Amino acid sequence: MDQIQHPEPPEKGVSTTVPAPLRAIQERVYACIQCGTCTGSCPNAFAMDYTPRAMWRLVLMGEKETLFNSRTFLLCSACYYCTLRCPRGLPLTETMEELKQIAARENHPVHKKSVLFYRNFLESVRRHGRVREMEFMTLYFLSLKNPFTPLQFTPLGLRLMGKGKVGIQVPSKGQRRLEALFRKAEELEEQE
Amino acid sequence: MKYYYYPGCSLEGTAKEYDISTRAFMSAMEIELVELEDWTCCGASAAPATGNLLSLALPARNIALAEKTNAAKEILVPCSACYLNLKQVEKKTGKDTELLSKINTILEEEHLHVTGGLRVRHLLDVLSKDIDAAAVSQRVQRSLNDMTIAPYYGCQCLRPYIEFDDPETPRSMEPLIEATGAKIHAWSKGSKCCGASHMNTQMDVGIELVASILKAAKGADAIVTVCPMCQVNLDAYQKKASRFAKEDLDITVLYLPQLLGLAFGLTEKEIGLNYNLAVSDGFRKKL
Structure with missing residues (x-):
């Protein structure tokens, strides 16, 4: 009887048609046995177009376009249940974060809202060292360029202001408190 | 210490x-x-x-x-x-x-x-391991014995690093809550996800998680949390969650040190109770 031919595991430094950042992610989840424990453990699976199990398969198949058009990793809320339960001990939550990092760098349209949310959060931290919640939400709403989104949050904003938990914060450039740290991190990140 | x-x-x-x-x-x-x-x-x-x-x-x-x-x-x-x-x-x-x-x-x-x-x-690691319930009960001045409390742990203090509690069925809050005289609300939602930042960017998904936790807490006088993200999600969107679930899901959501502080006889101001968004009349009556 003929031996079944298994595909070779991806090797570091070997050029394939899959771009390098995704190849690094494939290596992390290569031991996935498609058991579906991640899907069964995921609180957000109900809202995903591909279940986590199916998404890891897309990663392994190098289906980049389908992967980054999917909402799956965007809907990971980092509860770490899949990481805890994965019988192969794979760092699944962290790898979801790495997919978010690629989506942020490459400006995939499906991820625009989340990317702007995170980017404006970090902009506030970069300016002041600590996040100013109201400044950050203002920056976020401005960047969305959608006048209706803020309306969803107006009642809560008013209640929080009424309680004296937050105040109106006009976005200000501040002292660029953590500018040097951010720049250095970005510089090293590019060399990775 | x-x-x-x-x-x-x-x-x-x-x-x-x-x-x-x-x-x-x-x-x-x-x-x-x-x-x-x-x-x-x-x-x-x-x-x-x-x-x-x-x-x-x-x-x-x-x-x-x-x-x-x-x-x-x-x-x-x-x-x-x-x-x-x-x-x-x-x-x-x-x-x-x-x-x-x-x-x-x-x-x-x-x-x-x-x-x-x-x-x-x-904080929960220190409260449950370094301080422990006996030391808490010694200082209780106002017993909360007609209250039932739902302990809500959330995710990231439990997982991925297993430092002080079971990551799936946590119990570290229970002796502390019982030290105040209160009873524990039996439920299975204590270690489930609150939706985290989905309430800001993917509200349609987040609200399902919030509503399911609030629903399971019914019968308790308050939910007690140890995370600001969990607290704000459970505290601030109760009207939205009630509309979504088509039932009244209002409940008091406290931080653990607020509950312990109440039992110590600290004033509402000393534990910042004026800052919580949803403190029910029923809860206040029992104080």
Whole structure:
């Protein structure tokens, strides 16, 4: 009887048609046995177009376009249940974060809202060292360029202001408190 | 006992009452908190979604601040997201010297340096392991024995690092709550996800998670949490969740040190109860 031919595991430094950042992610989840424990453990699976199990398969198949058009990793809320339960001990939550990092760098349209949310959060931290919640939400709403989104949050904003938990914060450039740290991190990140 | 204290950004804003009640509780227990001078943001969930090194350099800056002075051996963190970010630095740099040196290259910009050796601890870890229920019950002046409390742990103080409790069926809050005289609401939602930042960016998904937790808490007088993100999600969107579930889901949502502080006889102001958004009349009547 003929031996079944298994595909070779991806090797570091070997050029394939899959771009390098995704190849690094494939290596992390290569031991996935498609058991579906991640899907069964995921609180957000109900809202995903591909279940986590199916998404890891897309990663392994190098289906980049389908992967980054999917909402799956965007809907990971980092509860770490899949990481805890994965019988192969794979760092699944962290790898979801790495997919978010690629989506942020490459400006995939499906991820625009989340990317702007995170980017404006970090902009506030970069300016002041600590996040100013109201400044950050203002920056976020401005960047969305959608006048209706803020309306969803107006009642809560008013209640929080009424309680004296937050105040109106006009976005200000501040002292660029953590500018040097951010720049250095970005510089090293590019060399990775 | 003495700990470094890293409050984190939420505790200066939407989670003010967590900061107020943690300090009040610790002071009642005669435990000293040394707030890290000039602390900055841990990166929350934004930095991990943006860059790996940034997500470690931001929390590492705060660990470096602690290492610079020599006041305590452990850093107490009440916010679960901050806790996990700081813990990642402790765990990852402990076994990866190359990573540690990269982080230190970044921290040089701030004239700071991390060596390692300081332990990062969640508030619940310290409350349940270092203080324990017996010490709490000795100080109880106002028994909460006609209350039933639903302990809600959330995710990131339990997972991925298993430090002080079972990551699937946590129980560390129970002896502390029972020490106040209150009973435990039996439920299975204690370690389930609240939706985290989905309530900001994917509200249609987040509201399902919030509503299912609030539904399961029915019958309890209050939910008690140890995370600002969980607290605000469960506290601030009750009307929306009620509309979504087509039933009344209003319930009081407290931070654990607020509940313990109430039992100690601290005033509502001393535990910052005026800052909680949803404190029900039924709950107030039982005080």
